Amino acid sequence: MLQGFKDFITRGNVLELAVAVILGGAFNTVVNALVESVIMPAVSWAVGAPSFDSFLVFGPVRVGVLLTALVNFLIVAAAIYFFIVLPINKLDERRRRRLGLGPKEEEVDPQVELLMEIRDALVEQGRAPGPEGRVER
Template identity: 65%
Template sequence: MLFPKNLPRLWAGAELGRYIGAMLKGFKEFIMKGNVIDLAVAVIIGTAFSAVVNSLVGDVLMPLISMIVGEPNFDNFLVFGTVRFGAFLTVVVNFLLVAAAVYFFVVVPMNHLIERRNRRLGITEEEEAVDPHIALLTEIRDSLRARQ
């Protein structure tokens, strides 16, 4: 409960300290649970990196495509009345370019760096830490297979 019923009395001395301490302890447990920190870092980096990817697609790749096609985008391509297939095609091409940019400029180099670090430290794939949730699910799967 965020605000206890005895709120006026709470603000007196040691009781306030215990209340704030309990709240901070709960917050610390929440932050340290699971991958909250990893998720927060991913969101922040992803937000910052989206500007880089959008610039790569909008300022580098789409102008190259427009040199080939002759238009800055596909919005006026295949327009049949109110059905604008060209606008949809522009969105699909942008998505594919963003996905390719993220894969080739983030995922591949990161996998290479992780592999290089593991080789330097002498860590094989089997030795990498297994998430306890994955281990539990694997045990459950194996026991279900054994029953059949």
């Protein structure tokens, strides 16, 4: 029983997931600092207070709080995309070009590839299935 647990813990994907969670937690601080100290002050300066908390209040129901959370989420998502994902993708593309590697090609399941070849051969012979799935001759 302990050997199974040891095998599970030392498997590569479990360790990679643990490292990703730790790095994600640490990276959260960086993203929050970027959004709270750089982006939100710029938004405040441009449009005034970036809070919709007092917007659309119906008694105890405050829809503005949800709207503020959605806007904050979109700002964080945009910051992650434009400052992290996009530059990393560009660096990876440059590295692949420098190494002479082509664009990433998705591997096709051999069974799917065979079915596509059969379909193409049937189309060439004029025996492709009709709309009801019957072969028309």
